[in-house]
Amino acid sequence: MNIAPFSPHQPAAASASAARVKPRAGVRAQRFVDLINQALDDDARLKADDPRLGLSQQELTTPQRERDRLAPLCDDAAGSLALAAHLGDRVTNTLVAAARGAGLGVSGYAMDEAGAQASPARQPVAERKDGPELAAVPASGMDSAPDLFSAMWGGDAAEVAAFMSGLKDAGCTPQETVDRLVVMDYEGESALHAAMSRGQASAVSAFMDGVRQLGLGREQFTQIAGALDPEGCSGLCRAMRRGNAAAVSAFMEGLRGLGLDAEQVADILAGHRQGGGPGLAMALESGHAGAVSAFMDSLDGLGLKRQQVAGIVLAKVSDGHHGLFFARRYGHTLALKAFIDGLNRLRQQNLITTQQFNSIVVLEPPRR
Structure with missing residues (x-):
């Protein structure tokens, strides 16, 4: 033991x-x-x-x-x-x-x-007296379903899949389904946030695959995949900040299967902390080369336009600095290399132009 x-x-x-x-x-x-x-x-x-x-x-x-x-x-x-x-x-x-x-x-x-x-x-916000009002979600058909939060937190992909299967057959309305999946606990974590924070890649894959099979619309998919915690941080943002490369790849692969339009995907990938920056900026600032590579390599196949890709990889934060600046500032050479290599691959895949590539790598910090 x-x-x-x-x-x-x-x-x-x-x-x-x-x-x-x-x-x-x-x-x-x-x-x-x-x-x-x-x-x-x-x-x-x-x-x-x-x-x-x-x-x-x-x-x-x-x-x-x-x-x-x-x-x-x-x-x-x-x-x-x-x-x-x-x-x-x-x-x-x-x-x-x-x-x-x-x-x-x-x-x-x-x-x-x-x-x-x-x-x-771990009580859902909907059931806490001090939390915001949220309509109670009926548990019809879910009596024997495993607890989603515990399964995601512990990385039990089989239990996650079982929960999602039960949810599919529960007869909930689309919004009730969304509410079950994005409800936050006492500390402001949803099940997806918990798994992404802890690098539970297999659980993330099971979750995203289950979401895809729920028969929801694009707007509901966007609410689930892009849900923000009280600090304004998405699950992807948390995984990037922690350097959980496998979870990043699992999430991005799952995102690819939801059939979202380019604008919805771009909004999810740009999800960031209030007063901070997107996940890519956090990974570069912390030197998480693996997460940077996983993110950059997953942009292909998401249906994004060149201008959207360029804006996403620029990873601009609220004070005007960009992700590459942080990697240079803190001497994160491996993360810097991962980013530049990723940019080159994006250029080869025709997801950014040579001009966009050059403008990103030579960017100077904002003038004060």
């Missing part, structure tokens, strides 16, 4: 990697531990991007302690787990999501419509 010895000074990533499997560990226990370790690793990567984000050092020790305490109780005979008191929303969210992913309940948390544990921290 991947349970690392507790140390108040041990970083999250080290805690997960130091874990070991005990011979008698059950499948549920292993799943529970793996999901918590994954959440801790995700938190460490989030802090690497921005030290202001993620769990505090005091908050970090709590899920580690609860993981070690609860894991031995995670077996087929376990009815539900009892969490310690006063954990805080973010820690509770991590623990309940891990329990749900392992097929376990948590005492004091009611079962949701799909038969999975409903955590207050």
Whole structure:
């Protein structure tokens, strides 16, 4: 079982990697531990991007302690787990999501419509008293469907496919279907945001394939694929910021199959954080060469016009700077090379002109 010895000074990533499997560990226990370790690793990567984000050092020790305490109780005979008191929303969210992913309940948390544990921290905005009003979505035909958020968060493509199949047969209206797929949790994550943030490429593929088969119109497809979190960041933006190249490729491939028009595709690809920039700019700023290559190589086949492609790869942010500027500024030579190589391929594919290529690579930062 991947349970690392507790140390108040041990970083999250080290805690997960130091874990070991005990011979008698059950499948549920292993799943529970793996999901918590994954959440801790995700938190460490989030802090690497921005030290202001993620769990505090005091908050970090709590899920580690609860993981070690609860894991031995995670077996087929376990009815539900009892969490310690006063954990805080973010820690509770991590623990309940891990329990749900392992097929376990948590005492004091009611079962949701799909038969999975409903955590207050993962409660849909539509059901929160302090959230915006949103019409309740009927669960007709969905009683035995797996929980989409847990499946996407944990990267379980089979469960994602099962959920999408159940949703297709649920008899929901198009808008009710959209609402089920884009509803945000307590922390402002939809299921797609969760999978893209964590690089769950197979789950993203299953999700996008399922969306394609729902029989929705282009406008509904656009709402789902381009949904923004409270910060104005799309799922694609999150994956680019984290450098999750495989998830980027999976999303772009799925986008290709939705039959959207060029303007809708361009709007989705340009989705960016408020006061910030599009995902490509974030990947270049952070030096994520793999994500840059995945994005650039996926632009072919999306039906975009040359001017749209040129605008997308320019990756202009709100202050007027462009993506290439950030790669140069921070010395991200691999990301810079990935970008230039991608531009060359776009030129060879006749998706941008030589003039557009030259104008992008010689751009200077805006004058102040």
